[in-house]
Amino acid sequence: MSLTRIYGLFLRHFYLITRSFPRILDLVYWPTIQITLWGFISNFFATHTTYYNNAVGVILTCAILYDFLFRTSIGFNMLFLEEIWSRNFTNLFIAPMKIGEILTSLVITALIRSLIGLVPAVLLTSPLFGISILELGIFLFFLFLSLYIFGITLGILVSSGLLRFGPSFENIAWSTMFLLAPFGCIYYPIETLPEVFQKIAYILPLVYIFEEARNILINQTVDIENIYNAFIWNALYFTLSIILFYYSFNAAKNRGTLINMGE
Amino acid sequence: MKNLIEVKNIKKNYGKKEAVKGISFNVQENEILGLLGPNGSGKTTTIGMLLGLLKPTSGQILINNLKLENHRIEILEMINFISPYIELPKKLTVKQNLNVYAKLYKVQNIEERIEYLSEKLRIKELLDSITGELSSGQKNRVSLAKALINEPRVLLLDEPTASLDPEVGDFVRTFLEEYKKEKKISVLLASHNMSEVTRLCKSVLMMKNGEIIDQGTPDDLITKHGRTNLEEVFLKLSRSKSEFN
Numbered sequence: 001m002s003l004t005r006i007y008g009l010f011l012r013h014f015y016l017i018t019r020s021f022p023r024i025l026d027l028v029y030w031p032t033i034q035i036t037l038w039g040f041i042s043n044f045f046a047t048h049t050t051y052y053n054n055a056v057g058v059i060l061t062c063a064i065l066y067d068f069l070f071r072t073s074i075g076f077n078m079l080f081l082e083e084i085w086s087r088n089f090t091n092l093f094i095a096p097m098k099i100g101e102i103l104t105s106l107v108i109t110a111l112i113r114s115l116i117g118l119v120p121a122v123l124l125t126s127p128l129f130g131i132s133i134l135e136l137g138i139f140l141f142f143l144f145l146s147l148y149i150f151g152i153t154l155g156i157l158v159s160s161g162l163l164r165f166g167p168s169f170e171n172i173a174w175s176t177m178f179l180l181a182p183f184g185c186i187y188y189p190i191e192t193l194p195e196v197f198q199k200i201a202y203i204l205p206l207v208y209i210f211e212e213a214r215n216i217l218i219n220q221t222v223d224i225e226n227i228y229n230a231f232i233w234n235a236l237y238f239t240l241s242i243i244l245f246y247y248s249f250n251a252a253k254n255r256g257t258l259i260n261m262g263e
Numbered sequence: 264m265k266n267l268i269e270v271k272n273i274k275k276n277y278g279k280k281e282a283v284k285g286i287s288f289n290v291q292e293n294e295i296l297g298l299l300g301p302n303g304s305g306k307t308t309t310i311g312m313l314l315g316l317l318k319p320t321s322g323q324i325l326i327n328n329l330k331l332e333n334h335r336i337e338i339l340e341m342i343n344f345i346s347p348y349i350e351l352p353k354k355l356t357v358k359q360n361l362n363v364y365a366k367l368y369k370v371q372n373i374e375e376r377i378e379y380l381s382e383k384l385r386i387k388e389l390l391d392s393i394t395g396e397l398s399s400g401q402k403n404r405v406s407l408a409k410a411l412i413n414e415p416r417v418l419l420l421d422e423p424t425a426s427l428d429p430e431v432g433d434f435v436r437t438f439l440e441e442y443k444k445e446k447k448i449s450v451l452l453a454s455h456n457m458s459e460v461t462r463l464c465k466s467v468l469m470m471k472n473g474e475i476i477d478q479g480t481p482d483d484l485i486t487k488h489g490r491t492n493l494e495e496v497f498l499k500l501s502r503s504k505s506e507f508n
Contacts, residue, residue: 002369004366004369005366005367005369007366008363008364008365008366008367009363009367011359011362011363011366012352012355012363015355015356015359015363016352016354016355019354019355019356019359020354082352086350086351086352086353086354087348087349087350088349088350088351088352089349090316090344090346090348090349091344091349091351091364091409092367093316094314094315094316094339094342094343094344095339095364095367095368096335096336096337096339096340096367096368096369097336097367098336250318253315253316253317253318254317254318255277256277256308256311256316256317258311258316258317259307259308259311259314259316259317
C-alpha cells in the first residue's frame with residue numbers, strides 16, 4: 001500500500017469539494033433538512049405517545065444515525081460515479097494503483113464527506129430541540145463505527161455492480177439504502193415487523209445498531225451483545241463486499257467494461 | 264535495440280466474437296509504431312490489453328521484459344496513455360490535476376516536473392485555469408502533460424491529434440518527435456491521420472477484423488501496394504475483401 005497514492009486520490013476529491021461552494025452546500029443541506037424534519041416529528045411523538053415519553057431524542061437520534069449511514073453509502077457511490085461522469089475512469093484504472101489503495105482512499109474520503117454533512121446538523125439539534133446525541137456516551141462511537149462500516153460495505157457492493165455492469169447500474173446505486181431501510185428497524189422495534197421480515201432483519205447489522213441505540217436511550221442500559229452482533233455481521237458483509245469487488249474487477253477486465261466505462 | 268513492448272500471439276474473445284485473433288508485434292526503444300485499421304479492427308482492444316484494462320483470452324504481453332499479468336503495478340508505473348475519449352476531471356485546475364496524477368504515479372520533485380512539462384507543452388499560463396473551460400487544443404496539451412508526468416518509457420497514443428487545428432496538431436507531432444528522440448521512449452500510435460503516421464512512425468501495422476493484415480515501413484507499404492501515399496494503402500486494404508476476411 002502506498003500512502004502517497006492513497007493521498008493522491010483523496011486529493012482529487014478534496015480539490016473537487018473545496019473548489020465548489022454548491023458541492024459543500026449540497027453536503028450540508030440534506031442532512032440538516034432531514035434532521036430538522038425528524039426533530040419536529042420526534043417532538044410531536046414524544047408528547048403524544050407513551051413509548052417515547054421518557055426519551056425525547058430517540059427518533060431524532062435514530063434519524064441522525066440513519067442519515068450517517070445513508071451519507072456514507074451514497075458518498076462512496078458518488079466518489080465512484082464521479083469518475084465515470086467526468087470520463088476520468090480510464091485514467092484512474094491505468095494509474096499504478098492497487099485495488100486496495102483505491103478502496104482505502106475512497107473509504108477515507110467518504111468518511112470526510114459524511115462528517116462535513118453530519119457535524120453541522122448534529123450541532124443544530126441541541127439549540128433547536130434540546131437534544132444531544134452525545135447522551136449515547138462512549139457507545140455512540142461504536143454505533144457510528146458500525147454504521148460507517150456497513151455504509152462503506154454497501155458502497156463497495158454497488159461499486160462492484162458498476163464495475164461489472166457499467167454505468168447502467170447507476171440507478172441501483174441510489175436505491176440500495178431504501179431497500180434495506182424497512183429491515184433496519186430504524187424508527188421501530190423489530191417486533192413491529194412480520195415474522196418473515198424479522199428473520200431477514202436479524203441477518204443485517206442495522207437492527208442490532210438501532211435496537212441498541214433505543215435500548216441505551218430508553219432503558220439507560222447497555223447490551224454489549226447487540227454491539228458485538230452488529231460487528232460480527234459487519235465483518236462478514238465487509239469481507240464479502242471486498243471479495244465481490246475483486247471478482248467484479250477481474251470480470252470487468254474480461255468483459256471490457258473498464259475500457260468502455262469512460263466513453 | 265531493446266524491445267520495450269513484446270506482444271506474443273494475443274487473442275481477445277467476447278463470447279463467440281473474436282475481437283483480436285492472435286496478433287504479435289514488438290516495439291523497440293526509441294521507436295514509434297503506427298497501429299492502423301478501420302473502426303472495429305481491434306486497435307482499441309489491443310491498446311486496452313496493453314494497459315491492463317482488458318485481459319487477453321490467450322497470449323502474452325511483456326513490457327520491458329516484465330509479464331503484464333504478473334507485474335501490473337510495476338508496468339503501469341512506466342507506461343501512460345492519451346486518448347480523446349478520456350478526460351481529466353473538469354472541475355479541477357490544470358495544476359491540481361497534474362498534482363493528483365503526479366502523486367498517483369509517485370513522481371519525485373512534482374513541482375519541477377510540472378514546471379518542465381508546462382514549459383515544454385506551452386501550458387504554463389493555463390496552470391490555474393479550470394480544466395473543463397479549456398479549448399480542445401489546450402485540453403489536448405494538458406492531457407499530454409498528464410501522460411508524461413511519470414516520464415513513461417512506453418507511451419500509448421490513441422488518436423492524439425484528433426479534433427485539433429493544424430497548428431496545434433503540428434505542435435503536438437513535433438513535440439512527440441523530439442520527446443521520443445530525447446527520452447528514447449517507445450510509442451504505439453493508433454491514428455486515422457495518415458500524414459501523421461507517415462511523419463512519425465518508423466513502421467506500421469495494418470489491422471482488420473482483429474488481425475494484422477500487413478506491416479512495414481510507410482514507404483515499403485506504399486511501394487508494395489503500388490499507391491502514392493499511406494492513405495491510399497489504407498483505403499485499399501480496408502475496402503478489400505481480402506483472403507484475411
